[in-house]
Amino acid sequence: GDSVTQMEGPVTLSEEACLTINCTYTATGYPSLFWYVQYPGEGLQLLLKATKADDKGSNKGFEATYRKETTSFHLEKGSVQVSDSAVYFCALSEWRQAGTALIFGKGTTLSVSS
Amino acid sequence: DAMVIQNPRYQVTQFGKPVTLSCSQTLNHNVMYWYQQKSSQAPKLLFHYYDKDFNNEADTPDNFQSRRPNTSFCFLDIRSPGLGDAAMYLCATSSGQGDNEKLFFGSGTQLSVL
Numbered sequence: 001g002d003s004v005t006q007m008e009g010p011v012t013l014s015e016e017a018c019l020t021i022n023c024t025y026t027a028t029g030y031p032s033l034f035w036y037v038q039y040p041g042e043g044l045q046l047l048l049k050a051t052k053a054d055d056k057g058s059n060k061g062f063e064a065t066y067r068k069e070t071t072s073f074h075l076e077k078g079s080v081q082v083s084d085s086a087v088y089f090c091a092l093s094e095w096r097q098a099g100t101a102l103i104f105g106k107g108t109t110l111s112v113s114s
Numbered sequence: 115d116a117m118v119i120q121n122p123r124y125q126v127t128q129f130g131k132p133v134t135l136s137c138s139q140t141l142n143h144n145v146m147y148w149y150q151q152k153s154s155q156a157p158k159l160l161f162h163y164y165d166k167d168f169n170n171e172a173d174t175p176d177n178f179q180s181r182r183p184n185t186s187f188c189f190l191d192i193r194s195p196g197l198g199d200a201a202m203y204l205c206a207t208s209s210g211q212g213d214n215e216k217l218f219f220g221s222g223t224q225l226s227v228l
Contacts, residue, residue: 004156032215043118043204043219044157089157093215098164099145099208100215104156 002027006090006105013080013112021075021108023064023090031092033057033066033073034102038087047075047088080112117141120205120220127195128228135190135223137205144210146188147217148180151202163188164210192225200227 007022025033035047035057048057053068062077073090090105118139127133137146145164149157161170163182177199179191192199202224206217 034215036217036219041221043221044206044217045219046216049215096162096169098167098169099162099210101147101159101162102215102217103159104149106154106156 002031002092002094002103004090004092004103004105006088006108008108010109010111013110015082015112015114016079017112019075019077019080019084019110021088021090021110023073023075023105025071025073025090025092027071027092027094029095030068031094033064034091034093035062035064035073035075036089036091036104038089038107040086044089080110082112082114085110085112118205118207118218118220120203120223122223123221124224124226126226126228127192129196130194133192133195133225135192135203135205135225137188137190137220138186139188139205139207139218140186141207141209141218142185143207143218144185145208146182147204147206147208148188148190149204149206151204151222153201157204160190195225195227197227200225 032051036044048059050057050066091102147162151157205220
């Protein structure tokens with residue numbers, strides 16, 4: 001079945017450092033790709049998405065580009081802030097008989113210090 | 115304002131004692147999902163409802179059941195919890211129409227089995 005692989009964490013950075021969290025996927029079709037973020041004590045929330053090859057999703061300074069040739073969707077940010085500390089999940093969509101399901105990676109914990 | 119609400123935030127049960135987790139939503143979404151997330155693992159889809167249509171994942175144990183009495187509420191029943199069922203249980207919703215791939219998550223219920 002379809003699957004998502006994320007880089008192992010935790011990732012520890014100083015404020016204003018550059019961030020890259022690697023994500024690769026395996027899928028039989030052409031899924032949509034997502035990054036979800038989970039702040040402490042909260043539920044997962046959508047950070048950004050891309051629905052087809054070469055699309056770039058962006059939000060709050062984060063970006064990710066759907067690369068079909070490398071089956072990747074790496075998350076990047078040029079300058080992280082302490083408030084970006086959270087767990088980041090890469091996910092892909094998979095059709096079900098009714099509705100769409102998301103297949104998640106294991107999550108990568110980001111810790112940013114001032 | 116919370117749109118997907120899970121209660122309780124923490125639930126402790128005894129080995130073999132049935133337990134029910136609840137989820138409610140104010141979004142009037144057609145689709146409701148239950149995910150299981152064990153420590154350091156990816157959230158795993160257990161089942162979902164599209165309106166009243168129940169869709170079970172092939173590898174979801176029979177020990178897990180679900181009920182959706184109306185659009186707003188969905189319950190996860192664990193008939194005989196084992197130690198291996200200790201996890202965070204996440205409820206999510208989506209509209210099922212248009213941008214149906216965006217999921218809205220609750221904060222989760224952390225289940226402990228003693």
